[in-house]
Amino acid sequence: MMKQIIVIVKKDLKETLRTRAFYFSIAIVLFFMVMLGGVVRGQINSSIEQGLTPAEVIPVIQPLMGTLVFTLSLLVMMLFCLYISAYTLTMEKIKHSLESLLCTPLSLRQIWLGKSLAVFLPSAILGLLFAFAAMAGINQLFIAPQIGQSVTPGAAPLVATLVAAPLIIFFLVTLLIALQLIITNIRWINIAFMGLIFGVGFGISPFVRLGSASWNIVFISLAVAAILALVTMFLSRLVTKERIVLSSKG
Amino acid sequence: MAQPVITLDNVTKMIAGRLILNNISFVVEQGDIFGYLGPNGAGKTTTIRVILGLFPPNSGKVSVLGKSVERDDAREKVGFVLEADGLYDNMTAYENLDYYCQIYGMPSVMKSKRIDEMLELVGLSDRAEDKVSSYSKGMRQKLALARSMLREPDLLILDEPTAGVDPTGQIEVRQTILNSAQRGKTIFLSSHNLDEVQRTCNRIALIDQGEIKLYGELEKLRSDMGKRQITIETGIRTRQQAKLLDGVVAELEALPYVASCDREAQKLRLRLEGRSDVSEIVAILSQKNIDVEEVRKGEISLEEIYAKVTQGSE
Numbered sequence: 229m230m231k232q233i234i235v236i237v238k239k240d241l242k243e244t245l246r247t248r249a250f251y252f253s254i255a256i257v258l259f260f261m262v263m264l265g266g267v268v269r270g271q272i273n274s275s276i277e278q279g280l281t282p283a284e285v286i287p288v289i290q291p292l293m294g295t296l297v298f299t300l301s302l303l304v305m306m307l308f309c310l311y312i313s314a315y316t317l318t319m320e321k322i323k324h325s326l327e328s329l330l331c332t333p334l335s336l337r338q339i340w341l342g343k344s345l346a347v348f349l350p351s352a353i354l355g356l357l358f359a360f361a362a363m364a365g366i367n368q369l370f371i372a373p374q375i376g377q378s379v380t381p382g383a384a385p386l387v388a389t390l391v392a393a394p395l396i397i398f399f400l401v402t403l404l405i406a407l408q409l410i411i412t413n414i415r416w417i418n419i420a421f422m423g424l425i426f427g428v429g430f431g432i433s434p435f436v437r438l439g440s441a442s443w444n445i446v447f448i449s450l451a452v453a454a455i456l457a458l459v460t461m462f463l464s465r466l467v468t469k470e471r472i473v474l475s476s477k478g
Numbered sequence: 479m480a481q482p483v484i485t486l487d488n489v490t491k492m493i494a495g496r497l498i499l500n501n502i503s504f505v506v507e508q509g510d511i512f513g514y515l516g517p518n519g520a521g522k523t524t525t526i527r528v529i530l531g532l533f534p535p536n537s538g539k540v541s542v543l544g545k546s547v548e549r550d551d552a553r554e555k556v557g558f559v560l561e562a563d564g565l566y567d568n569m570t571a572y573e574n575l576d577y578y579c580q581i582y583g584m585p586s587v588m589k590s591k592r593i594d595e596m597l598e599l600v601g602l603s604d605r606a607e608d609k610v611s612s613y614s615k616g617m618r619q620k621l622a623l624a625r626s627m628l629r630e631p632d633l634l635i636l637d638e639p640t641a642g643v644d645p646t647g648q649i650e651v652r653q654t655i656l657n658s659a660q661r662g663k664t665i666f667l668s669s670h671n672l673d674e675v676q677r678t679c680n681r682i683a684l685i686d687q688g689e690i691k692l693y694g695e696l697e698k699l700r701s702d703m704g705k706r707q708i709t710i711e712t713g714i715r716t717r718q719q720a721k722l723l724d725g726v727v728a729e730l731e732a733l734p735y736v737a738s739c740d741r742e743a744q745k746l747r748l749r750l751e752g753r754s755d756v757s758e759i760v761a762i763l764s765q766k767n768i769d770v771e772e773v774r775k776g777e778i779s780l781e782e783i784y785a786k787v788t789q790g791s792e
Contacts, residue, residue, distance in 0.1 A: 235580040246568065328564030331530045332581050333553045469532045474493070 232334055236342030240316050241350060249311040257304050257354075261362045264296055269370045282375035289371060294385030296366075297359045298445060301389045302432070305355030305397040306425050313347040313401060317408040318417070321476040330469050340405060340467065348401045352394045359389060384443045392449030399456035400428060406463045412475040428452060480507035482541075483633050483664040484529055489538035491524055498524045500688040501538070506666055506681070511659050513679030513696070514668040517788050521688045522668045523561055526637050529666070530558060543632060557626035558635040563618050567611040571602055571621050574610060575628060582629050596624040600654060616647035623654060634658060635666045640674060652678055676780040684787050691787045696780070703778050703786070708756060710746040713769030722766050730759060 244250050271292055275285045320326040329339055367378040381389070407420045431452050432445075484506035491499040499521050506512040516522050527533040528540055531547040545552035565574050575593045584592065597603045600620035610618065619639055626634055636655070640648040648671075655678055659665055669675050675682060675696075682699065684692040692699060714720055723741060730739045730746070735754040740747045748759065760770050 231583065232581060235577070239577055243566075243568065323564065323567065324560065324562035325564045325566055327532070327562065328558070328560060329581070330532055331553060331556075331558050331560070332578070333550050334581060335550045468534075470527075470534065473527065473532050 233338055233342040233345065236329075236339065237346045237349065240343065240346030243316065244312050244346070244350060247311075250308075253307050253311045254354075256307060257358050260300065260303060261358065261365070264300060264362060265366050265370065268292060268296065268366050272370055272374050276374060282377075285375050286377075286379055289375075289379045290382055291385075293363060293366070293379055294381035295445075297363050297381050298385045298389045298393060300362055301355045301359035302393045302396065302429075303355075304358045305351045305393060306400070306429065308351035308354050309347050309397055309401050309404065310421060310425055312350060313404050313408065313421075316346060317343060317405060318414060321408075321472075324476060327473055327476060330472065336467065336469055336472075340402070340409065344398070344402045344405045347405065348394075348398050351401070352397055355393065355397070356389070384446055388445040388449050392446050392453060395453040396428060396432075396449055396456065399453050399460055400424060403456055403460045403463065406460060406467050409467050410471045410475055428456070480509060481544075482506070483508050483510070483543055484512075484666060485539070485541045486525070486529070487539040489525075489528060489535045489540060491521075491528060491533060491535050493524070493533075498688055499528065499535070502685065502688070502690045503538075504683045504690060504693050506664060508664055509659070509662060510681050511655070511665045511667060511679045513675035513682040514666060514685065515670075515672070515675060515682060515784060516685035520685045520788075522685060523637060525685065526558075526560070526635060526666075526668060529635060530556070555630075555632040556635060557628070557631035557633070559619070559622045559626050559637060559639050561637045561641075563622040565610045565618060565621060565625075568609060570607050570609055571597065571613075571624075572606045574621065575625055578625050578628055584629060592628060596628060599627070600624045601650065615642040616644050619643050619651060620647065620654075623651060627658065631663065633664045633666065637668045638670065639667070640669070640671060648674070672780045672784055682780075684784065686788050692783065699783060700778050700780070703783055706750050707775075707778055708748050708750065708759075709774045710748070710759070710763070710770055711772040711774070712744050712746065712763070713771045714744055719768065722768055726763060726766050726768065729762060733758070 268289070272285065272289065275288050280288070317326070320329075326339075330336070363381070371377075371379050380386075404421060404424060408417055411417050411420065432448060482505045484504075486505075487503050489499055489502050490497070502521075502525070514522055514525065524533060528535055529542060529547065531542075531550070531553060534548065540547045542552045543555055547553075566577070569577070572593060575596060576589065579589045579593065593606075594603070597606050600623055602617060602620060602624065605613070605617065610621065613621065619642070623636075623639060626636070634655075639655070640651050643651060652674060655665055655667065659678075665678075667675065667679060679696055681694065682692070682696050683690050712723060714723055723746070727739050727741055727746070730736050730748065735750050735752045736759075737749040737751045739749075756773060760773065763770050
């Protein structure tokens with residue numbers, strides 16, 4: 229079963245790498261990284277101007293780094309999953325390639341999971357990659373020269389970044405793919421996409437303020453992931469081959 | 479009796495409250511080239527979708543190769559060409575076939591040999607590395623056909639496989655279908671092309687407004703339906719004789735056992751009903767000085783069968 233899912237994932241990934249949208253989203257992410265780097269730099273400078281010693285600056289910087297890594301990873305993951313998922317399935321439905329795929333011995337769940345993983349894996353990997361690259365870059369450029377050592381995020385933001393954020397994205401992607409499978413109108417799909425992404429973003433943002441990285445982020449993120457999982461499970465009853473074919477009319 | 483390959487048993491399908499298939503039943507047997515005919519909107523594509531497990535029927539049973547279509551493995555040995563070819567435009571022909579080989583779990587050692595064979599079979603070997611977006615409609619259909627036969631299916635389901643294909647391409651596609659049938663494959667061919675069906679199929683079903691109107695062996699249907707029809711070849715040569723022939727049409731139609739009489743150049747086609755007397759018809763023509771060269775019974779084409787059954791629905 230897994231072998232066939234990997235086949236779908238590999239093919240979709242190849243197609244994603246051929247799209248301009250993918251490289252456009254990388255450009256947006258790089259812009260975000262530069263902005264966040266500026267925020268951290270400003271924080272360090274103001275701490276030093278207040279007369280804090282390097283040892284006193286570390287407890288100020290560490291939570292900031294935590295929220296930065298978590299926020300950036302989630303943002304990047306959401307951005308990529310938005311761009312990638314918007315492309316893959318819509319085109320396959322318009323060209324009726326999906327209908328042919330549904331006629332193979334693959335089950336609907338295999339196809340759904342394959343399509344979801346094809347969006348989730350690059351989004352999650354790139355999200356983590358950019359977040360940790362940003363952390364390394366900020367340490368190298370602004371923190372180490374000022375206080376003589378690197379600062380890493382605490383345990384809570386690391387768990388939130390490595391576990392909770394990918395979980396949120398996984399269930400968000402399965403939900404987005406399910407909606408794409410059963411909705412005919414591209415405009416409605418886009419509205420649903422934006423609604424979900426902003427919903428998740430606003431749902432988490434009150435608990436993620438710069439400099440206040442705590443276990444709350446982990447619990448809230450896991451709760452959001454659980455809600456998305458429940459909605460996906462509910463929606464899975466509506467995802468049928470018939471509905472997919474009938475909503476593929478262009 | 480040959481093994482049933484596709485069985486539809488009292489299948490009803492409704493979509494958005496509309497009855498699309500109304501209690502349809504038929505059996506496609508092993509080795510059949512089964513023609514599935516019908517006007518636009520008759521329910522042909524829906525039937526194919528039901529057979530391929532895309533649409534569950536509201537009632538009735540569907541089995542393919544002895545398995546219920548609800549099971550995903552019922553499609554293990556089924557190849558298909560759908561109305562929309564479903565090829566990936568930004569992939570090459572080779573990549574398209576390679577993708578499906580992987581989906582079917584074909585071992586890597588067999589894969590490239592099989593792809594080359596299929597591309598050779600449909601005459602696309604020299605365009606294997608070209609993107610499908612650069613292909614003509616005919617080439618796309620051939621590639622879709624190659625994809626359908628990738629792993630030696632026992633059953634091929636073809637929805638309008640020659641639609642939009644040029645005449646040479648049509649002959650090639652038809653030949654490929656016949657070759658597959660010779661290798662023992664069962665073929666379910668949905669088509670608008672009556673000539674194609676007449677040339678390739680041994681059995682047919684005709685669907686109209688969601689109901690099977692006609693079903694059986696093509697030759698038997700042609701002879702059964704043709705029994706009540708005669709064609710008279712006349713020896714008219716002059717314009718005056720032609721006028722005579724026009725005049726006699728009404729006279730023949732007035733006979734109690736003649737349902738209709740049509741003139742086609744030198745021919746008269748008569749549809750008979752009840753107890754008929756062909757010698758009386760010949761006598762009437764002789765009285766009018768019209769030479770009768772030949773009287774043929776039972777000649778009815780698939781086109782005529784189709785027109786008769788679907789009258790008024792297109």
